Amino acid sequence: MSVTGPRPLRADAQRNRDRLLSAAVRAFAHDGPDVTLDAIAKDAGVGIGTLYRHFPTREALVEAAYRNELARLCDAVPGLLAALPPAGAMRDWMDRFLDYMTTKRGMAEALRAVIASGGDPYAHSRDRLVGAVEALLRAGAEAGTLRGDVAPADVLTALSGVTLAAGAPAQRDQAGRLLDLLLDALRFGAAA
Numbered sequence: 001m002s003v004t005g006p007r008p009l010r011a012d013a014q015r016n017r018d019r020l021l022s023a024a025v026r027a028f029a030h031d032g033p034d035v036t037l038d039a040i041a042k043d044a045g046v047g048i049g050t051l052y053r054h055f056p057t058r059e060a061l062v063e064a065a066y067r068n069e070l071a072r073l074c075d076a077v078p079g080l081l082a083a084l085p086p087a088g089a090m091r092d093w094m095d096r097f098l099d100y101m102t103t104k105r106g107m108a109e110a111l112r113a114v115i116a117s118g119g120d121p122y123a124h125s126r127d128r129l130v131g132a133v134e135a136l137l138r139a140g141a142e143a144g145t146l147r148g149d150v151a152p153a154d155v156l157t158a159l160s161g162v163t164l165a166a167g168a169p170a171q172r173d174q175a176g177r178l179l180d181l182l183l184d185a186l187r188f189g190a191a192a
Contacts, residue, residue, distance in 0.1 A: 017054050019044040024065040029106030033113055037061070062110045063121045070125055073100045074132040086140035087187060093136055094159060094179045098172075101163040129156055137186075144191035158182050 009017060023044035027035040037058060041051040055061035073096050080089035104111070114121050133152035140146025162182065166175040 013054075016044070016046050016050050020046065020051055020054055020061070021065050021068045024061050025069060025103055025107070028062060028065065028110040029103045032106075033110040059114045059117045059119055062107065062114050063119050066104070066107060066111060066114075066121045069100055069103055070128055073097060074128045077132045077135050081136070081139050085145065086136065086143045087145045087183065090136045090140060090146065090186065091179065091183050093132065094183065095176075097159050098163055098167065098175055098179070101160070102167055102169070105163075105167065126156075140186070140190070146186045147188065147190050149189075150186060155182075155186070 008014075020040065023040045027040050027043065031039075037051055038048055040061070041048045044051070051061070055064060073093075076096060077089070077093065080092050083089070084092060111121055130152045133155045137146055137148070137150060137152060137155070141148030159179075159182070162175055162178045166172075166178055
């Protein structure tokens with residue numbers, strides 16, 4: 001008996017899972033925790049049986065949707081750094097962080113239900129986010145365009161403050177200006 005872990009999903013099963021996660025994020029963020037799983041399956045274009053094959057409980061779906069959004073945000077860093085100068089990658093990532101926090105805020109009630117049932121969707125969130133910011137700061141410091149003396153946790157705290165102060169969709173212009181100020185602070189005193 002070999003211990004190789006779970007088999008990878010077939011391509012069609014992976015597409016169904018991805019569509020379910022996207023539909024769940026939209027539903028929980030916009031309609032709240034009372035949205036039915038049937039509605040999520042319908043929005044994803046699959047049957048309820050497909051939803052339950054991937055996510056046996058509502059809590060499993062909520063936790064997977066949250067973790068998927070976190071992974072999308074953090075996993076975007078290498079691609080951003082490959083496509084943009086480090087400061088531009090940081091600014092693009094800041095916008096993505098704002099989107100992530102808006103989604104997380106919309107899913108708050110559903111996430112509280114996961115926690116109440118014994119789950120911990122936030123178990124690795126901080127570490128992943130700090131790692132993403134650290135990679136962006138390191139690339140900027142190596143290029144001489146971002147300060148090398150800033151703690152990633154401090155950047156996350158500042159970004160969280162922006163989302164608290166101007167995280168509503170109607171405040172997006174203001175949030176953009178605040179993110180520009182934060183990026184200017186990260187550039188001030190850089191080697192280049």
